[in-house]
Amino acid sequence: MPLLFPGDLMHRYRTHTCGQLTRADVGDQVRLSGWLHNRRDLGGLLFVDLRDHYGVVQLVARPDSPVFEQLARMSKETVIRVDGSVLARRAENINPDLPTGEVEVEVADFEVLGTCADLPFTVFPEEPVSEELRLTYRFLDLRRQRMHSHVMLRARVVAALRQKMNALGFTEFQTPILASSSPEGARDFLVPSRLYPGKFFALPQAPQQFKQLLMVAGFDRYFQIAPCFRDEDSRADRSPGEFYQLDLEMSFVEQEEIFAVVEQVLFELFTDFAPGRDVVFPFPCIAYRDAILLYGTDKPDLRVPLQIVDVSQVFSVGAFKAFAGKRVHAISVPGLADRPRSFFDKVEQFAVGQGAKGLAWLKVDDDLSFSGPIAKFVGEVRDQLLAETKSEPGSAMFLYAADTLDALNRVMAPVRVEVGRRAGLFDERAYRFCWIVDFPMYERAEDGSVEFSHNPFSMPQGGLDALNTMDPLDILAWQYDIVCNGLELSSGAIRNHRPDVMYRAFEIAGYSREDVEEKFGGMLRALSLGAPPHGGIAPGIDRIVMLLADEPNIRETIAFPLNQNAQDLMMGAPGAVSDKQLADVHVRVVLPKVRGKRA
Numbered sequence: 001m002p003l004l005f006p007g008d009l010m011h012r013y014r015t016h017t018c019g020q021l022t023r024a025d026v027g028d029q030v031r032l033s034g035w036l037h038n039r040r041d042l043g044g045l046l047f048v049d050l051r052d053h054y055g056v057v058q059l060v061a062r063p064d065s066p067v068f069e070q071l072a073r074m075s076k077e078t079v080i081r082v083d084g085s086v087l088a089r090r091a092e093n094i095n096p097d098l099p100t101g102e103v104e105v106e107v108a109d110f111e112v113l114g115t116c117a118d119l120p121f122t123v124f125p126e127e128p129v130s131e132e133l134r135l136t137y138r139f140l141d142l143r144r145q146r147m148h149s150h151v152m153l154r155a156r157v158v159a160a161l162r163q164k165m166n167a168l169g170f171t172e173f174q175t176p177i178l179a180s181s182s183p184e185g186a187r188d189f190l191v192p193s194r195l196y197p198g199k200f201f202a203l204p205q206a207p208q209q210f211k212q213l214l215m216v217a218g219f220d221r222y223f224q225i226a227p228c229f230r231d232e233d234s235r236a237d238r239s240p241g242e243f244y245q246l247d248l249e250m251s252f253v254e255q256e257e258i259f260a261v262v263e264q265v266l267f268e269l270f271t272d273f274a275p276g277r278d279v280v281f282p283f284p285c286i287a288y289r290d291a292i293l294l295y296g297t298d299k300p301d302l303r304v305p306l307q308i309v310d311v312s313q314v315f316s317v318g319a320f321k322a323f324a325g326k327r328v329h330a331i332s333v334p335g336l337a338d339r340p341r342s343f344f345d346k347v348e349q350f351a352v353g354q355g356a357k358g359l360a361w362l363k364v365d366d367d368l369s370f371s372g373p374i375a376k377f378v379g380e381v382r383d384q385l386l387a388e389t390k391s392e393p394g395s396a397m398f399l400y401a402a403d404t405l406d407a408l409n410r411v412m413a414p415v416r417v418e419v420g421r422r423a424g425l426f427d428e429r430a431y432r433f434c435w436i437v438d439f440p441m442y443e444r445a446e447d448g449s450v451e452f453s454h455n456p457f458s459m460p461q462g463g464l465d466a467l468n469t470m471d472p473l474d475i476l477a478w479q480y481d482i483v484c485n486g487l488e489l490s491s492g493a494i495r496n497h498r499p500d501v502m503y504r505a506f507e508i509a510g511y512s513r514e515d516v517e518e519k520f521g522g523m524l525r526a527l528s529l530g531a532p533p534h535g536g537i538a539p540g541i542d543r544i545v546m547l548l549a550d551e552p553n554i555r556e557t558i559a560f561p562l563n564q565n566a567q568d569l570m571m572g573a574p575g576a577v578s579d580k581q582l583a584d585v586h587v588r589v590v591l592p593k594v595r596g597k598r599a
Helices: 068-073 131-136 145-167 208-216 255-273 288-295 341-353 379-389 405-422 463-469 499-508 513-527 541-548 579-584
Strands: 029-042 045-052 055-061 079-088 103-114 190-192 200-202 221-230 241-251 285-287 308-310 327-333 360-364 396-402 433-437 442-444 450-452 479-484 487-494 534-537
Touching: 029 068, 029 103, 045 068, 045 103, 055 068, 055 079, 068 103, 145 221, 145 241, 145 255, 145 541, 208 221, 208 241, 208 513, 208 534, 241 255, 241 541, 255 433, 255 479, 255 487, 255 534, 255 541, 285 288, 288 308, 288 405, 288 433, 308 405, 327 379, 327 405, 341 360, 341 396, 341 405, 396 405, 463 499, 487 541, 499 513
Parallel strands: 055 103, 285 433
Antiparallel strands: 029 045, 029 079, 045 055, 079 103, 190 200, 221 241, 241 534, 308 327, 327 396, 360 396, 433 479, 442 450, 479 487, 487 534
């Protein structure tokens, strides 16, 4: 739709956007504004691509035109306004890849709106550039088509999530950014108080307590596109500092009802934004302990249809001394017996890269005999091994032994995925969601004490009776994770809405009654004044967009991310502040010593 301008006066900058012109506009006089994207001089005719947020249109200038020489010398990324007439392209010059590919604009006049100095890197073509340089000039990086499309995808995903949540009867609320510190599992970002010397706010790691309080207040179904702040290290799938999540909470629900809402939203979202990609619905549920045993991780990538098998019992007695007294896990893969030795060597090299000292392997021949480097050592347990792994003729087995389950899983979990990928069993275009359920409520800390293993505000399965009668390490919680393609999108839980259960749960984790009242007084007061059963979850938006964009690095889906060292290279944050600013909030900076000197 053309932009409007009053009376006979043409708009100061544009009548159309650069992605708007079609054959229907041929013969019209138009005004466009944008960035000089590219330039080509073909046999005396000058072609210039003009780009704005909406698209690209081709401009043309002839040698006898008064604008020819200036356009020919102008730097890329200069911002210009052009006036001209819309022409139809000849059939052989039509560009079917552009919405504007049937037309071009012959330039009659132009104005420079913004000059451009020497570029630190090119916008077009999109040549490889270091991440440090890209983040320093992120505003320039965002002009590139790939990054521009990722940021716009993110915006559309957020808009779609809002629409879907509203349609399901949820109401969007905003919760405080300045909050109190709480044990959410990561370091807080602290904000010193000017009015209360020596006291601090904390940026919320999640709106956990606030959304529960909204349920206690009777709002029933809450959601928010919530900013969260955690002072934790960067990873490819985790942005340091801040991230966003689809935070939701529901009253008078059990676990399955939350699953139903989240599955509907995510299934619709992924089928809407990735048409043609396979999404299995409904999502399977896998108990935490089963996930650890079968996949070596509580974040299984189900695009690989392989499972890990515990064969420790098979090797509890036998001649193969390398496995004696250790836990042994195996992965059986059909159709690999005809692969060359190099295939198995590469898998072993991958395992060594994960920390293994080596990786044993066997081929299952047509007569069910074994061949391979360790075949002569395992002949006496052949039948048991075949039975335990359900191996058929033509398959191959990969085996690894270690002293602990954790050591086994560090190797076998990634090996399972790598073998599946190399064997051609990996479905690159699928989205495989699953729920991980029945997490243990507690775990043993390094010092031998008992601590929460997940969300401390979760309801234990069995309630107060379980807390009073069971070994804490055997208690399961109404906690769950949603995982897609090996990436955890969110954790969630049915909340503990009873003060007596909350006191006892925290007591087991080493908190006194006074500790709980000091840290969670507001929550306790709320729970003691009529709290409904409630639960929720908060899928990460950054990770959702990362999956939809097929990007392995989460920073590629965020407009202005921090780098791996939690720095904003573009704005220079974090940075020093003045002594007066520090005095206002009653803070004194004490720098750490580095090699005998102050840092």
